[in-house]
Amino acid sequence: MLKLVVTAPGKLKAELECSPDATFGDVKRQLQEKLGVPTDKQRLLCNGRERKDAGETLTGAGVGAKSKLMLMLAPGYTMPAAPPAAEDAAAPAGAAGAQAEQPTAPKEAEGELPWPGGATAGEGVSAAGTVHVRRGRDRYHVRVPQGLAQATFGQLAEYLAGAFLGGVPASELRFLAGGRTPGASDALGAPGAAEAQVMLLFREGFHTNADSAIWLRDSRAELKEAEEVLERLGKRIEANFSNEETALKLAEVGGVVATLRQSVDSVRVFESSVAELQQFREQVIAAEAKAEALRKSMRL
Secondary structure, X not given: OEEEEEEEOOOEEEEEEEXXXXXXXXXXXXXXXXXXXXXXXXXXXXXXXXXXXXXXXXXXXXXXXXXXXEEEEOOOOOOOOOOHHHHHHHOOOOOOOOOXXXXXXXXXXEEEOOOHHHOOOOOOOOOOEEEEEEEOOEEEEEEEOOOHHHOEHHXXXXXXXXXXXXXXXXXXXXXXXXXXXXXXXXEOOOOOOOEEEEEEEEOOOEEOHHHHHHHHHXXXXXXXXXXXXXXXXXXXXXXXXXXXXXXXXXXXXXHHHHHHHHHHXXXXXXXXXXXXXXXXXXXXXXXXXXXXXXXXXXXO
């Protein structure tokens, strides 16, 4: 059996035990169990290049006990909170004994959907209903006095964005109801319906204000570490001390920077974080240029 250590974003590490004939698909499934990252969001770097073939074996790729594997993420995806089973294996160096951050309590809120355009009840309006909105652990119970058949998901999005979500643009909200994604003009329910259950999501790639801060913080930490490695590698290459290990390390850090560039180009953040995102993007581009310059100047 091979004992492998896979480095992941945020200075995380996962220890795996695999047979030599295991595939990279098997490795990704183990990483999903340990780190909570879906297999389709994983990009595995090994021996200087990304392993895209899930059926390729570790032996076929020349992976041994001392091989280094790096987990990168698909553009726009960020590391989830480590599951309990992965806390030990995935804890950053120096984090042992640190007290885990307490999760915030779930929200339970009630509200009432306004009548559109200041209208009031009239003849033929269905009886009032309530739409129960679930977002993660949070629950929003919104009374709809005009009736579910007379209100739309677009109106619900506008109300939730302003009342409960800190001004998140309504255009970034997405609902799931009855196993499908309704359109903005679709009614919340059938005529006479008293209740409706919906799930609230954000559109792919969008980060709320809090998410933006976390994503930028973690990404900046990754970039800073990559910049420090590039600085050390630059000194080695300038002194003509480069070797195969230098080339591998440069490929790894180049992969990290490339992933950050893809993420920063695809992610959409809350308006207040746009300036910070642009500044971070410029830093990533500079690091990417430095990695490319080092690669071209290196002589083995």
